[in-house]
Amino acid sequence: MEVTIRPNDSLWYYSELFDIPLVLIEQSNLSSNPYHLTIGETVQIPGYIATSRQIGRNDSFWNIAMEQNLPVDMLQLANPLIDPANLQVGQHITIPQRVNQLLLMDFNHYTFDQMVRDIEQLTAVYPFIRQRAIGSSVMGKDLVELQIGSGSKHVHLDGSFHANEWITTPVIMRFINEYARALTNKLPIRGLQMLPLFLNMNLSVVPMVNPDGVNLVLNGASAAGPYRDEVLVLNNQNPDFSNWKANIAGVDLNNQYPARWDVEAARKPNSPQPRDYPGPHPLSEPEALAMAQLANTRNFWRVNALHTQGEVIYWGYEGLEPPAAQEIVSEYSRVSGYRPVRYIDSYAGYKDWFIKEFRRPGFTVELGTGVNPLPFSQFEEIYQETLGIMLANLYM
Numbered sequence: 001m002e003v004t005i006r007p008n009d010s011l012w013y014y015s016e017l018f019d020i021p022l023v024l025i026e027q028s029n030l031s032s033n034p035y036h037l038t039i040g041e042t043v044q045i046p047g048y049i050a051t052s053r054q055i056g057r058n059d060s061f062w063n064i065a066m067e068q069n070l071p072v073d074m075l076q077l078a079n080p081l082i083d084p085a086n087l088q089v090g091q092h093i094t095i096p097q098r099v100n101q102l103l104l105m106d107f108n109h110y111t112f113d114q115m116v117r118d119i120e121q122l123t124a125v126y127p128f129i130r131q132r133a134i135g136s137s138v139m140g141k142d143l144v145e146l147q148i149g150s151g152s153k154h155v156h157l158d159g160s161f162h163a164n165e166w167i168t169t170p171v172i173m174r175f176i177n178e179y180a181r182a183l184t185n186k187l188p189i190r191g192l193q194m195l196p197l198f199l200n201m202n203l204s205v206v207p208m209v210n211p212d213g214v215n216l217v218l219n220g221a222s223a224a225g226p227y228r229d230e231v232l233v234l235n236n237q238n239p240d241f242s243n244w245k246a247n248i249a250g251v252d253l254n255n256q257y258p259a260r261w262d263v264e265a266a267r268k269p270n271s272p273q274p275r276d277y278p279g280p281h282p283l284s285e286p287e288a289l290a291m292a293q294l295a296n297t298r299n300f301w302r303v304n305a306l307h308t309q310g311e312v313i314y315w316g317y318e319g320l321e322p323p324a325a326q327e328i329v330s331e332y333s334r335v336s337g338y339r340p341v342r343y344i345d346s347y348a349g350y351k352d353w354f355i356k357e358f359r360r361p362g363f364t365v366e367l368g369t370g371v372n373p374l375p376f377s378q379f380e381e382i383y384q385e386t387l388g389i390m391l392a393n394l395y396m
Helices: 011-018 022-027 061-068 072-078 112-125 168-185 194-200 211-219 221-234 261-267 286-298 324-336 350-358 376-395
Strands: 002-004 042-044 048-054 092-098 130-136 142-148 153-158 201-206 302-308 312-314 339-341 362-367
Touching: 002 072, 011 022, 011 072, 022 194, 061 072, 061 092, 072 092, 112 130, 112 142, 112 168, 112 211, 130 286, 142 168, 142 286, 153 286, 153 376, 168 194, 168 302, 168 376, 194 201, 194 376, 201 286, 201 376, 211 221, 286 350, 302 350, 302 376, 312 324, 324 339, 324 362, 324 376, 350 362, 362 376
Parallel strands: 153 201, 153 302, 302 362, 312 339
Antiparallel strands: 002 042, 048 092, 130 142, 142 201, 312 362
């Protein structure tokens, strides 16, 4: 919600008036100087939306404030052009309304387009969530990164490296919504207060690494645009793309990293396929390259890649993982019930490369059980299992 600065206003006063932690207001207005606010400048108040109410006979700001359980000055701040002493019957005024409920509710058939709409909604209500494009997919879709937190310790979470594992994206999006709501309403999640985690951590998420592939799985060949004929050939003219893991060019994005890539290339398909083809060379695909560049520029303490399925957590690579990784994976396992697995005969993944390149903890978390794509009926169970891991990522 947007308000206009008046004489003698301050961000601290807005924090008190709206009962929102000051740091969230500061983080929602990074272009403003909190010590030199300009009269007439607009400021974003996170966790509120503007609703409308019509003035009735005998209404006043005082009785409307009592009715809405709001401070009178909050109404005056939200209606700077209205004279409280001269209200007109039928006139509409703005009522600040605290957002208490989750904004995002519909997660089935979760396409790139739905994610973009949800991100716009989240960042409008919670402008301390920062968004930017870290690159583009083969078809030119933005690879969106969200950042939340003001701490110096940077951690990362991503989903949908594999197209038919798209359920990992709404798991991440719901968590971001729940985290933001908890911050503005000073609510705990599983007994944990969120503001200290916000102050300590800077969380980076890329909810959908493979947007072209996700749309192909969910919407079929029509989503492939100029690649329609090619993907149909690769899929043996089958209009059902539910088993498709690759990007739109038929490259498996989690077989793309220079961490024994040659081993994978020698035993995997040598041409584009719906799954497993590691590409002509490491980081050949724009999506994989963007994720590598993100890690190279951000100094992440650890990365977490969400996949499906198996309810296991892979956490080692060639003995290069640091000792702290075992402590972290033990906590992840405790809060989720997932089984830690140190080594597996599979290479060239994002967490493999991260461990090799930075000697820091990296985790591949396989959500749920069954055959990909997992049925959406598992979503709530998967979310509750994964929630503990996502929280532990913020306090470990």
